[in-house]
Amino acid sequence: MNLIHTNICGPLNTLARGGYSYFITFTDDHSRYGYVYLMKYKSKAFARFKEYKLQLENHTGHKIKALRLDQGGEYLSGEFIDYLKENGILSQWIPPGTPQLNGVAQRRNQTL
Template sequence: MFGDHLRYQLCLEKKWFVSFIDDHTRLSWVYLLRDKFEVKDIFRSFYTMVEIQFQEKIRIFRSDNGREYFNEILGDFFLEKGIVHQRSCLDSPQQNGIAERKNRHLLEVTRALLFTNNVPKYLWGEALLTTIYLINRMPSKVLNFQSLPSVFDATFPTSRLTNNLPLRVFGCGAFIHLPDQTRGKLDPRARKCVFVGYAPNQKGYKCYDPSTKKMFVTMDVTFFESQFFFHSHIQGGEVK
């Protein structure tokens, strides 16, 4: 559980994130949270998703010594499902090394996405979700340098947890087409946005309009990948 980004709230007011990592394949999931105690409800939903999509049950849950995993509701859920909760000792992060390394990798790539393309820090959540999307599609030494989508498509052919959208440059300019029914004859036919990632439950790209603080999910979009939407590290819309 991380919450180092309290100063950089997304438009959806997410302040924290939690990551779940499969110890066998290193497939990872990231969820953004408004409050860190939302983790109890998110984990219950996550457990159900794993059970239905992969026909498997979570047997062991390993975490650090954080108190957010000790709340009464989640503890009762572990007991109900027979999940063994393993906790690392205080000041012993090496006991939870896989998660520690994964989260460090996530933050390093997220910082790179933000800094390289001048994306403001309030979009850290979208950068983080894009990071996990990319990392989950990279060949892995753990899987004999196969990619996770290829392994999961072969192992779980009925599960469609991954999409095959072509990758785009995070933070680039994007013009989304405006449907005819939403505009007049003399209105613009497209809106300039910034590309901020891939929709988890739709086959579409996420494009954000900072001027209206609206997020769009669409496939009807033209990317300008050689052009950054933001032109300065001094962010927030003041510098053009």
């Protein structure tokens, strides 16, 4: 898994069953295979990323090399940034106001 695109969508106008108002997507750049996780709060993004990373590595045996993400506050915590560094994952930050630079994740969210 060379590059993974991620983005959060929400709050949704209609809550999903269980009271979820957000979802986060992770999409492999090469295969376009994607995962979707429901969240009640955007602050759960880091926990969902760790869950995704573990599932992906257990399933494929490959490690994530880079993560393309916007500069939303949910991604900017020191804990999240440190985790990426500790795991050798390059952060590809998208400049504010340029969602088109994260088009893979944006299109996935629009489709969902």
